[in-house]
Amino acid sequence: MTERSFKTDALVLLSRPLGEADRLVTFLSWDRGKFTAVARGARKTMSKLAAGVELFTYGHYQFYRGRNLATLTGQQVKEHFHYFRDHPELYPLGLYLAELAGSVVSGEGPAPEICNLLLEGWRRLIEQPDPQLFLRAFELKLLDFSGHCPHLNGCLQCGSAAASFFSPRQGGLLCGDCGHAADRFTVQPGTVALARRLLKAPLQQVKQIRPQGGQSHELGRLTGTFLRYHLDIGESRALSLLKLFK
Numbered sequence: 001m002t003e004r005s006f007k008t009d010a011l012v013l014l015s016r017p018l019g020e021a022d023r024l025v026t027f028l029s030w031d032r033g034k035f036t037a038v039a040r041g042a043r044k045t046m047s048k049l050a051a052g053v054e055l056f057t058y059g060h061y062q063f064y065r066g067r068n069l070a071t072l073t074g075q076q077v078k079e080h081f082h083y084f085r086d087h088p089e090l091y092p093l094g095l096y097l098a099e100l101a102g103s104v105v106s107g108e109g110p111a112p113e114i115c116n117l118l119l120e121g122w123r124r125l126i127e128q129p130d131p132q133l134f135l136r137a138f139e140l141k142l143l144d145f146s147g148h149c150p151h152l153n154g155c156l157q158c159g160s161a162a163a164s165f166f167s168p169r170q171g172g173l174l175c176g177d178c179g180h181a182a183d184r185f186t187v188q189p190g191t192v193a194l195a196r197r198l199l200k201a202p203l204q205q206v207k208q209i210r211p212q213g214g215q216s217h218e219l220g221r222l223t224g225t226f227l228r229y230h231l232d233i234g235e236s237r238a239l240s241l242l243k244l245f246k
């Protein structure tokens with residue numbers, strides 16, 4: 001990145017106080033990936049920047065890049081998801097989506113699919129009858145977009161359709177003959193079908209999907225163990241709030 005000033009659409013992933021009056025803000029942007037910038041004076045009451053640098057904000061931002069960190073110089077807020085503040089039970093879920101999206105983007109390359117997914121996730125979370133199922137759909141899509149999708153079509157070693165084990169370490173389903181991985185556990189065919197359906201359905205259709213008894217819980221184990229093995233989410237603030245994966 002050589003130009004000194006730049007503009008981009010971005011989502012606020014993290015916003016921390018810095019010094020007396022500033023904020024240090026981590027952005028996830030459509031065309032520049034993940035980066036951190038200083039918002040000078042953003043904690044002063046009269047600051048024009050204050051509204052745009054909170055977590056759960058979508059906006060168009062202008063930056064100046066000095067020798068080190070970028071500095072935020074202007075912004076237009078497009079959407080602010082205040083409902084996360086008004087619904088404390090949803091706050092850690094929205095934070096979890098942000099942390100997960102941030103964990104698969106490194107450096108300043110374009111990340112349009114991940115940005116669109118996170119924006120849609122923040123928009124749709126409030127309307128979910130089953131927020132946990134929505135998180136599973138988000139996790140699966142995120143893994144898919146980032147090239148880490150678990151193998152869910154038959155045994156990953158021999159291709160057999162009768163694959164009733166899942167190994168996070170090996171990355172997907174295994175049949176009884178191939179399934180000797182120490183970390184394997186049994187999954188029901190209905191749970192695998194649910195995972196495939198969630199992968200395919202747009203996020204706005206997830207609220208119409210009704211899993212049968214036990215499938216949600218089993219799918220949570222599948223995605224949870226897989227994510228912990230393949231993504232770096234060990235320091236998650238949201239997970240320590242939620243204890244999502246038991």
Ligand SMILES: [Zn+2]
Pocket residue numbers: 155156157158159160174175176177178179
């Ligand atoms: Zn096999």
